[in-house]
Structure formats: C-alpha cells, structure tokens
Amino acid sequence: MFNNYPKLLLLFLLLLVNVNAYAHAILEYSEPARRAILYRAPEQVVLTFNEAVEVEFSKIILMDDNDNVVVKNQKVRNIYNKNSIGIALPELSSGTYFVQFQVLSIDGHKVKGRYKFIIKDNN
Numbered sequence: 001m002f003n004n005y006p007k008l009l010l011l012f013l014l015l016l017v018n019v020n021a022y023a024h025a026i027l028e029y030s031e032p033a034r035r036a037i038l039y040r041a042p043e044q045v046v047l048t049f050n051e052a053v054e055v056e057f058s059k060i061i062l063m064d065d066n067d068n069v070v071v072k073n074q075k076v077r078n079i080y081n082k083n084s085i086g087i088a089l090p091e092l093s094s095g096t097y098f099v100q101f102q103v104l105s106i107d108g109h110k111v112k113g114r115y116k117f118i119i120k121d122n123n
C-alpha cells in the first residue's frame with residue numbers, strides 16, 4: 001500500500017501547480033483608457049482582460065465626480081471575444097467619470113477596479 005504513496009504525492013503536487021497556473025484575470029486595456037481625456041463622449045466601455053471572465057457575473061458601473069451612479073444595471077456582454085466585456089453608454093455630457101468594475105475570473109476569484117476618464121467640452 002505504500003507503493004502508491006509517491007504516485008499520490010506526485011499527483012497532488014501536479015494538481016497544486018495546475019491550480020496555481022490559474023491566476024486572477026488582469027485588466028490589460030480599456031476603452032476609454034485609464035485617465036483618458038476625450039473630446040467626444042464614448043459610446044461604450046470595453047474592458048479587456050488577459051483571460052476569459054464570466055460575463056454573467058461581471059458588473060460595470062459608471063459614476064460621476066460626485067459619486068453619483070450614472071450608469072448601472074446595463075447588461076454586460078462580450079465585445080471582441082471572451083476576454084473582453086463591455087456596456088453601452090448613454091449620451092454623456094462633459095465631466096469627470098469613473099468606471100467601476102467587478103468581474104469573476106474563470107478561477108472563481110473576484111477582481112475589482114476603478115479608473116477615471118474625462119470628457120472635455122468640445123465647444
């Protein structure tokens with residue numbers, strides 16, 4: 001019965017390595033970009049991660065400078081592929097906005113983030 005012990009240990013170690021291979025999703029780029037200064041209001045927010053995220057368990061909201069929620073409960077959907085998620089935006093006036101997101105990585109971990117962009121008055 002001790003013959004199986006090294007095999008089991010090896011199996012266990014392999015599983016451990018495998019589990020560690022799945023890290024959280026990392027935001028690689030976004031539209032609008034972090035700290036972007038825009039002269040035309042964006043029509044959507046798109047967040048692209050290094051791996052697929054669970055679109056049904058991901059949220060994106062838009063806040064203004066006074067912490068008021070501007071957009072929430074917008075259906076998050078895949079945009080370019082399974083790594084990118086986004087929401088459509090209503091017509092936004094000039095101002096400072098914050099994109100706040102919470103996504104579920106395929107490894108089951110939640111990843112949160114927040115970044116700012118600015119829409120300048122183009123008059």
Ligand SMILES: [Cu+2]
Nearest residue numbers: 023024107109
């Ligand atoms: Cu993780």
